Amino acid sequence: MSDLAKYAHKTASNARVAARRLAGANSALKNEWLRKSAAAIRRNTRQLAAANRADLDAAPGYGLSTAAIDRLRLTDQRLEALAASLEEIVTLFDPVGEVIEGYVRPNGLRVTKTRVPLGVVFFIYESRPNVTVDAAAICVKSGNAVVLRGGKEAFHSNAALHAVLVESLVECGLPADAVQFVSTTDRNAVGEFLALGDLIDVTIPRGGKGLIERVAAEAKMPVIKHLDGVCHVFVDETADLDMARRIVLNSKAQRPGVCNALETLLVHARIADRFLPAVASDLGAAKVEIRGCSRTRELIRAAVPATEDDWPTEYLDLILSVKVVEHLDEAIRHIETYGSHHTDAIVTSDVRSAARFTSEVDSAAVIVNASTRFNDGGELGLGAEIGISTDKFHARGPCGLREMTSYKWIVHGDGQTRV
DSSP: OOHHHHHHHHHHHHHHHHHHHHHTOOHHHHHHHHHHHHHHHHHTHHHHHHHHHHHHHHGGGGTOOHHHHHHHOOOHHHHHHHHHHHHHHHTSOOOTTOEEEEEEOTTSOEEEEEEEEOOEEEEEEOSOTHHHHHHHHHHHHTTOEEEEEOOGGGHHHHHHHHHHHHHHHHHHTOOGGGEEEOOOOOTHHHHHHHTOTTTOSEEEEESOHHHHHHHHHHOSSOBOOOOOOOEEEEEOTTOOHHHHHHHHHHHHHSSTTSTTSEEEEEEETTTHHHHHHHHHHHHHHTTOEEEEOHHHHHHOTTOEEOOTTTTTOOOOSSEEEEEEESSHHHHHHHHHHHOOSSEEEEEOSOHHHHHHHHHHOOSSEEEESSOGGGOSTTTTTSOSOSOEEOOSSSOOEEOOTGGGEEEEEEEEOSSOOOO
16 A cells, blocks of 8 residues: 555544544534634634735746636635634534434334434545635534545645644544645545545535546545536526626626636527627626627627637636527527536516526526526525535535435334334
């Protein structure tokens, strides 16, 4: 066994031991850890900023885009948001031990279907150091031990945040190995962890398509994943056009480098001549490049031609594909053909069109008359989430506390035997 394989095995074994202890921790103790971690982030802002600066200084050498560097950056405001998100999770219901259903059988057996932690989570992610805190918080609150493997571009930030979280675990009397950080940037380490299906219960990758495809191909345990966030907004012929402009601008430009940002705008042909020039003005002021179909280019002079490769592309940048469609059916067909089953929205005043869109578009989140940016754990009331899954099993959409649990059947009897 190589040194790297031994390291992965030892780390996962320690996580397995910690998971057994953590499964029995009560809500008060886990909430105490969340509060102490929030306080520690605020107390260590200067040290965390210094670690983040080391990553930002190295970012050009990794060839990161402007959007990727933005995802990497930890401002004072973002650090405060991290601390606040931990305090928000304190207020959320702890799902561990929740009785999903219960009943008494005719023979007197008392049966309950009860939520339990998944166990050990291997969480692999890129760029965004805030994910270190979000993932650890969701896992520990839901009774799971987690092994964190961040990208090399955020190594110093992730290590510094991890140190804060572990210090708080120790202060609370919780196992330090409940949150572990992979201390090597060797890409081969990922493969060693993915082979440990006997020790790791689930792997969650969060990052680029290449990473997620690799994890899905190599993992010897279940994977909760999303491949792309190719999100659409369809502006219907009955849409309130002022509302549609606000929704499109927010969906695309509020934070373009995230998975729930708008990538393709579809516009009904009957309102295209009124809507597209107006929304193009909004997008132009936000420095969004428009890549359009031939009809779009007739109405927006600054638009460049869209190619077939543009429609399935997740830009994660200030670029937007735009297509004029003849009707709702064409919009739905386009989304089915090129979408990623992540987040798709319709702007309409027609309840029948809204109903058809929500029933026929097969995405993790389907939104009516609101921004795609609302497909987010915090915005949907789940608190911080560990990711947004486009799978259908075991979880779909934002993965919050309940999505990080399974269940077991607990049966109480009084000496019954089966006939």
